[in-house]
Amino acid sequence: MTNFIDRRLNSKNKSTVNRQRFIRRYKSQIKQAVSEAVNKRGVTDITSGENITITKKDLNEPVFHQGSGGIKDRIHPGNDQFTTGDHIVRPPQQQGQGGQGNASDSGEGDDDFVFTISKDEYLQLLFEDLELPNLEKNQLDKITNYKTVRSGYCAEGAASNIDIVKSLQGSIARRIAMTADKRRKLKILEAELTLLAQDRHENTLAKNKLITAIGSLKDKISKVPFIDSFDLRYRHYAKQAVPTSKAVMFCIMDVSGSMDQATKDIAKRFYILLYLFLTRTYETIDVIYIRHHTQAKEVDEHEFFYSQETGGTIASSALELMIEIMTQRYNEKEWNIYGAQASDGDNWADDSPHCQQLMHDSILPKTRYFSYIEITQRAHQSLWQQYAQIADTDNTFSIEHIKTVADIYPVFRALFKRKKVQAA
Amino acid sequence: MTKRERLDDSSDWTFAKLEQYQSEIERVAQHYRLDTYTNQIEVITAEQMMDAYAGVGMPIGYNHWTFGKKFIQTEQTYKRGQMGLAYEIVINSDPCIAYLMEENSMAVQALVMAHACYGHNSFFKGNYLFKSWTDASSIIDYLLFAKKYIADCENKQGIDEVEACLDACHALMNHGVDRYKRPQKISMEAEIKRQKERESYLQSQVNMLWRVGADNEKEGTKPKATFPTEPQENILYFIEKNAPLLKPWQRELVRIVRKISQYFYPQKQTQVMNEGWACFWHYTILNHLYDEGLVTDKFMLEFLHSHTNVVAQVDYNSRYYSGINPYALGFNMFIDIRRICENPSEEDKLWFPDIAGSNWLDTVHFAMENFKDESFISQFLSPKLMRDFKLFHLHDDSDKNYIEVGAIHNQGGYQKIRTMLSDQYNLSNLEANIQIINADVSGDRSLTLRYIPHQKVSLADSKDEVLKHLYYLWKFDVKLLQENKHGVDEIIAQCPKPDELAKKKATL
Numbered sequence: 001m002t003n004f005i006d007r008r009l010n011s012k013n014k015s016t017v018n019r020q021r022f023i024r025r026y027k028s029q030i031k032q033a034v035s036e037a038v039n040k041r042g043v044t045d046i047t048s049g050e051n052i053t054i055t056k057k058d059l060n061e062p063v064f065h066q067g068s069g070g071i072k073d074r075i076h077p078g079n080d081q082f083t084t085g086d087h088i089v090r091p092p093q094q095q096g097q098g099g100q101g102n103a104s105d106s107g108e109g110d111d112d113f114v115f116t117i118s119k120d121e122y123l124q125l126l127f128e129d130l131e132l133p134n135l136e137k138n139q140l141d142k143i144t145n146y147k148t149v150r151s152g153y154c155a156e157g158a159a160s161n162i163d164i165v166k167s168l169q170g171s172i173a174r175r176i177a178m179t180a181d182k183r184r185k186l187k188i189l190e191a192e193l194t195l196l197a198q199d200r201h202e203n204t205l206a207k208n209k210l211i212t213a214i215g216s217l218k219d220k221i222s223k224v225p226f227i228d229s230f231d232l233r234y235r236h237y238a239k240q241a242v243p244t245s246k247a248v249m250f251c252i253m254d255v256s257g258s259m260d261q262a263t264k265d266i267a268k269r270f271y272i273l274l275y276l277f278l279t280r281t282y283e284t285i286d287v288i289y290i291r292h293h294t295q296a297k298e299v300d301e302h303e304f305f306y307s308q309e310t311g312g313t314i315a316s317s318a319l320e321l322m323i324e325i326m327t328q329r330y331n332e333k334e335w336n337i338y339g340a341q342a343s344d345g346d347n348w349a350d351d352s353p354h355c356q357q358l359m360h361d362s363i364l365p366k367t368r369y370f371s372y373i374e375i376t377q378r379a380h381q382s383l384w385q386q387y388a389q390i391a392d393t394d395n396t397f398s399i400e401h402i403k404t405v406a407d408i409y410p411v412f413r414a415l416f417k418r419k420k421v422q423a424a
Numbered sequence: 425m426t427k428r429e430r431l432d433d434s435s436d437w438t439f440a441k442l443e444q445y446q447s448e449i450e451r452v453a454q455h456y457r458l459d460t461y462t463n464q465i466e467v468i469t470a471e472q473m474m475d476a477y478a479g480v481g482m483p484i485g486y487n488h489w490t491f492g493k494k495f496i497q498t499e500q501t502y503k504r505g506q507m508g509l510a511y512e513i514v515i516n517s518d519p520c521i522a523y524l525m526e527e528n529s530m531a532v533q534a535l536v537m538a539h540a541c542y543g544h545n546s547f548f549k550g551n552y553l554f555k556s557w558t559d560a561s562s563i564i565d566y567l568l569f570a571k572k573y574i575a576d577c578e579n580k581q582g583i584d585e586v587e588a589c590l591d592a593c594h595a596l597m598n599h600g601v602d603r604y605k606r607p608q609k610i611s612m613e614a615e616i617k618r619q620k621e622r623e624s625y626l627q628s629q630v631n632m633l634w635r636v637g638a639d640n641e642k643e644g645t646k647p648k649a650t651f652p653t654e655p656q657e658n659i660l661y662f663i664e665k666n667a668p669l670l671k672p673w674q675r676e677l678v679r680i681v682r683k684i685s686q687y688f689y690p691q692k693q694t695q696v697m698n699e700g701w702a703c704f705w706h707y708t709i710l711n712h713l714y715d716e717g718l719v720t721d722k723f724m725l726e727f728l729h730s731h732t733n734v735v736a737q738v739d740y741n742s743r744y745y746s747g748i749n750p751y752a753l754g755f756n757m758f759i760d761i762r763r764i765c766e767n768p769s770e771e772d773k774l775w776f777p778d779i780a781g782s783n784w785l786d787t788v789h790f791a792m793e794n795f796k797d798e799s800f801i802s803q804f805l806s807p808k809l810m811r812d813f814k815l816f817h818l819h820d821d822s823d824k825n826y827i828e829v830g831a832i833h834n835q836g837g838y839q840k841i842r843t844m845l846s847d848q849y850n851l852s853n854l855e856a857n858i859q860i861i862n863a864d865v866s867g868d869r870s871l872t873l874r875y876i877p878h879q880k881v882s883l884a885d886s887k888d889e890v891l892k893h894l895y896y897l898w899k900f901d902v903k904l905l906q907e908n909k910h911g912v913d914e915i916i917a918q919c920p921k922p923d924e925l926a927k928k929k930a931t932l
Contacts, residue, residue, distance in 0.1 A: 002446050002463040002541070003519070004439060007472065008526055014475040015495035018485075022492030025587070061490060062595055062889035064856040070881030072820040075845045077748060078739025079816040079832055086829040090820070115496045 157234025170231035254343035256313035352382035543702025593681035600660030600682035700754015797849035870901035
C-alpha cells in the first residue's frame with residue numbers, strides 16, 4: 001500500500017516562526033550589527049537586505065560531551081604506509097581541534113554565524129522604537145480615509161453577502177407563523193380521528209371526511225415554501241470615516257560650496273534615513289525637499305539627492321521658502337508639520353540672527369518638531385549659537401552635532417526616539 | 425513469467441511514472457520479503473526540504489529558536505552551493521512518511537523510493553531496537569500534542585519562560601534516555617487524558633519526597649539514607665519526577681523533550697546498519713529490475729552514478745575525509761554478508777562458520793532484525809572487508825608525544841580492528857557518562873552528579889554552561905564530581921560558582 005501526496009503547493013515557510021524566534025532571541029546582537037551596517041552602505045543603497053554576523057560562541061547550545069586528552073582509539077580507512085607499531089608524530093593542529101571538540105560535526109569550525117535578513121526586517125530593526133514627536137491624530141481630513149465596517153443586516157443586497165443563519169431564522173419564523181393555525185386544526189382533527197378509531201362503530205363516513213380534511217390541511221402546510229425571498233437577510237456594511245493624521249516633513253539641505261563632498265554625503269545619508277523612516281512608518285506623508293545655497297529651491301527627491309549645484313550660503317532663504325510653502329499649501333490646523341535642516345554651520349554672518357528670528361517667530365509656532373543637524377569637524381559658528389538659544393527654551397526644537405558618518409545613526413535615533421510618556 | 429513492458433526511462437518524472445516504478449519496486453521488495461509499514465510518499469520542493477531539515481526529522485516540530493538557527497544555516501549553505509540537499513528524508517512513523525524532492529530526476533526518485541520506502545521502512549518495522557523502543561503509530565500524534573501543549577504554554581507563560589525551560593531541557597537531551605528500561609508507548613489521546621492527572625499527581629509526589637525530608641530533619645536521629653538509592657543516568661527523568669520547585673507545565677516540557685530524545689535514540693544506535701540496509705536494498709531491487717529488463721541501461725547508469733556517490737569512502741589522507749562513511753560501511757557489510765553466504769572463501773568459513781553457505785536472504789534479515797551498530801560490526805565485519813577498506817587502528821594517548829598504529833588489516837590485526845571499530849560505534853563510550861548520585865533531600869537540597877571518564881577523556885569545557893541549565897531546572901546548588909588520580913572526589917564544576925555562593929552568604 002502506498003499513497004502519493006503532492007505537497008509542493010503547501011506552504012513552504014514552515015520555519016518562518018522559528019526564524020523569527022531566532023531573530024527575537026538575538027535581537028540585541030542583530031541590532032548592533034544593523035547599526036554598524038547602516039554606515040557601511042552606499043548612500044543610495046536602500047533596497048537590499050543586510051548580512052548579519054553573530055559570533056558562534058553566542059549561539060552555542062552547550063551539551064555534556066567528551067573533551068580532549070585521555071586515550072583515543074580510532075579506526076581509519078585507506079592505509080597506504082603504516083604497519084603495526086609505527087609511531088607517528090602527533091599533528092599539531094589536532095590538539096586545537098580536540099580542545100574545541102565540535103570541529104568535526106559541522107565541518108565549519110569556529111567561523112562567525114553569518115546570515116541575511118531581508119530588507120523589511122532590516123528596516124524594521126533600523127527604525128524600531130522611533131516616531132515623529134508630538135503627532136496629533138485628531139484631524140478629520142476633507143478627503144477622509146474610510147474603513148468598511150459591519151452594521152447589522154438589511155433586506156436587500158448582493159448574493160455574496162447573504163447571511164445564511166439570519167435568513168434561515170427568518171424562514172423558520174415565517175413557516176411557524178404561517179402554519180400555526182393549520183397545525184392547531186390538524187391536531188384537533190387527528191385527535192378526533194383517533195377517538196373514532198377506538199369507537200366500537202365503523203363510522204366510515206365520518207372517518208373518510210376527517211381523513212380528507214387532514215389530507216388537505218397537510219397539503220396546505222407543505223405548500224408553505226421552505227424559503228422565500230422575503231426571508232433573505234444580507235449583511236450590511238457601512239463606510240466609517242477614520243481620523244487620520246496628515247503630516248508633512250520639510251527637508252532642508254545646505255548645498256553651498258563650503259559643504260565638501262564628505263559633508264554632503266553625510267547629509268544625504270541622514271536624509272535617506274529620514275526618508276526611509278517616514279515612508280515606512282507613515283504611509284501618507286508629504287515630504288518637501290528644499291535645498292539652498294544663496295537661494296533656496298524646492299526640488300524633487302531625485303534632484304535633492306543627486307544634484308551637484310553649489311554656491312555661497314544664505315540659510316534664511318530656505319526658511320523663507322519653507323514659510324511660503326507652509327502658508328500656501330500646509331495649513332497648520334490640518335497638518336502636522338515637521339522640519340529638518342542639515343548644514344555645515346557656515347552661514348553669512350548677518351544672516352544667522354535673521355534665521356533665528358524666522359525660526360522662532362514663524363516656523364516653530366506652526367511646527368510640531370524641528371531638528372537641526374550640524375555636520376562639521378570644526379568649532380560651531382553663528383548659526384549653531386543662534387539656534388542653541390532657541391533649543392534651550394523650546395522643546396519642539398532640537399539641535400544635534402554630527403562629526404563623522406558613524407554619528408549619523410545614533411543622532412538620528414536620538415532625534416526620533418519614542419517618548420516614554422507617549423508610548424504609555 | 426510474462427514479459428513485462430519496459431519502464432519509461434526519460435529523466436522527467438510524473439506521478440503516473442512514479443506509481444509505475446513504485447509498484448514494480450514494491451513487487452520486488454515483496455519478493456525479497458521486505459515487511460514495511462504503509463508508505464506515504466510526499467513530493468516537496470527544495471524550500472520545503474530545507475524546512476524538513478530544520479525540523480531535525482520531526483514532521484511536526486514545536487517552535488523554538490534552535491530550529492530557526494538550523495534553518496538559516498541550511499538555507500545559507502545551500503544558497504552558497506556548499507551543500508546539496510539530501511535526496512530524501514524518511515520518518516519512522518506508521519504510515520512511514522518519505523519526502524521526495526521535486527528536483528530529482530526519475531532515476532533518483534526510483535532510487536529514493538527503493539531506499540527510503542522499502543529499505544528504511546522495513547528497518548524501522550523489523551529492527552529490535554525500533555520495535556521495542558519506539559511506537560511508530562503514535563509518534564505523529566504525540567508530536568502534535570507536544571506542539572500544541574508548548575504553544576499553549578507560550579500563551580500562558582510567555583515565550584521567554586518557555587524558551588528558557590526548553591533551552592535547559594535541550595542541553596540535557598542526551599541524558600534523557602532510558603537505556604535499559606523500555607518506555608511506555610505514547611499516544612495523543614491517552615497523553616492528553618493523562619496529562620491533567622499527571623500534573624497534580626507529579627506535584628504531589630514531589631511534595632511528598634520533600635516533606636519526608638523535612639520530617640527527618642526534625643527527628644534528626646535516623647541514619648541518612650541517600651536519595652536516589654542508586655545512581656541515575658536519566659537526568660531529565662529524575663528532574664521531571666523530583667525537582668522541588670518546577671511548575672507542572674515545566675515538568676511536562678521536560679517530559680516532552682525526554683520522550684522525543686527517546687524516540688530518536690535507536691536511530692543514533694543504528695546509523696551504519698540503517699543506511700547500509702537501505703543502500704543494500706535500493707541496489708539489489710533496482711538491479712533486480714534491470715535483470716528483468718524493466719529498466720534500461722540509461723536508467724542504470726544514472727542510478728549507479730548517484731549510488732556510487734553515496735557509498736563512496738574517501739581515504740584518511742584525502743582532504744574530503746571526515747571519518748568512516750556509514751553508508752559505505754553499512755552497504756559493503758550487507759553486500760559482504762551476501763557474498764559470504766553465496767560464495768564463501770576458506771577464510772570466511774573459518775571466521776563465519778554459522779553463515780558461510782547459508783541462505784543469504786535469511787541471513788541479512790536476521791542481521792537486520794537482531795543487531796545494532798556495535799554488535800553488527802563485531803559480528804559481521806569480515807577480514808576481506810577490512811582489507812578492502814584498508815582499515816588501520818590509531819592509538820592516541822595524550823600522555824605520549826606520538827600516535828601509535830595499533831593494528832592494520834593483516835592476520836594479527838583483524839580481531840583488534842573489529843573490536844575497536846565496534847567500540848567506535850558504542851554510544852555509551854561516545855557520550856559523556858554522567859550520573860546523579862545524590863540529592864540532599866534532608867539538607868540544603870543540593871544535587872550531586874558524577875562524571876565517570878571513559879579512557880581518561882576529560883569532560884569538555886561546555887560543562888559549566890550545561891550545569892547552569894541544570895541549575896535552572898533544579899533551582900538549588902548543583903555539583904559535578906570526578907574522581908581524581910588519587911581516588912578522591914573533586915568538584916570539576918558547580919553552579920552557582922563558589923565565589924557567587926560566598927557573596928550570597930555574605931549578603932545573608
